Amino acid sequence: MPTLSQKQVNNRAAELLENIAVAFMIPRAWARGAMARDAAGNEAEYYEDKACSFCSLGALHAARRDLNLPAQVQYTAQNALQRVIDQNPRLLHNDIAGFNDASRDKYRVIEAFQTAAASLR
Numbered sequence: 001m002p003t004l005s006q007k008q009v010n011n012r013a014a015e016l017l018e019n020i021a022v023a024f025m026i027p028r029a030w031a032r033g034a035m036a037r038d039a040a041g042n043e044a045e046y047y048e049d050k051a052c053s054f055c056s057l058g059a060l061h062a063a064r065r066d067l068n069l070p071a072q073v074q075y076t077a078q079n080a081l082q083r084v085i086d087q088n089p090r091l092l093h094n095d096i097a098g099f100n101d102a103s104r105d106k107y108r109v110i111e112a113f114q115t116a117a118a119s120l121r
Contacts, residue, residue: 004070004072004073009070009072009073009076010076010120010121011120011121012069012073013073013074013076013077013080013117013120014077014080014117014118014120014121015117016060016063016064016067016069016073016074016077017077017080017081017113017114017116017117017120018113018114018117019063020056020059020060020063020113021110021113021114021117023059024059024106024109024110024113025106025110028052028053029052029053029054030053030054030055030106030109031053031054031055031058032055032100032101032103033055033101034055034058035054035055035057035058035061036048036051036052036053036054036055036058036062037051037052037053037054038050038051038052039052046058046059046061046062046065047061047062047065055097055100055101056081056096056097056099056100056109056112056113057078057096057097057100060074060077060078060081061074076120077116077120078096080116080117080119080120081096081112081113081116082095082096083116083119084112084115084116084119085099085112088112099112
């Protein structure tokens with residue numbers, strides 16, 4: 001895989017965050033309490049074929065694997081999302097998984113992904 005400039009990494013990480021935000025708008029695509037869930041709502045691993053809904057962190061891991069993205073792109077996206085969580089006292093959680101699982105609906109999560117993407121542009 002060719003080496004990416006920091007600008008390319010940031011752009012790809014922003015696209016990743018934006019695409020996950022859009023995917024979470026699909027009914028039953030967002031999950032809580034597990035990295036991933038199958039169609040019946042049972043816990044699954046993010047890398048299993050049966051996984052069809054994902055938590056915030058599971059979605060980042062699954063997208064990196066499925067899209068064969070460099071690790072640096074995923075880490076940049078995660079760091080941007082973590083900064084959004086850290087800078088917003090109303091989110092009340094200190095990590096991505098805790099924020100995801102405490103969110104009552106997917107729209108707060110989608111907004112955080114969109115804000116993180118915008119911060120990388």
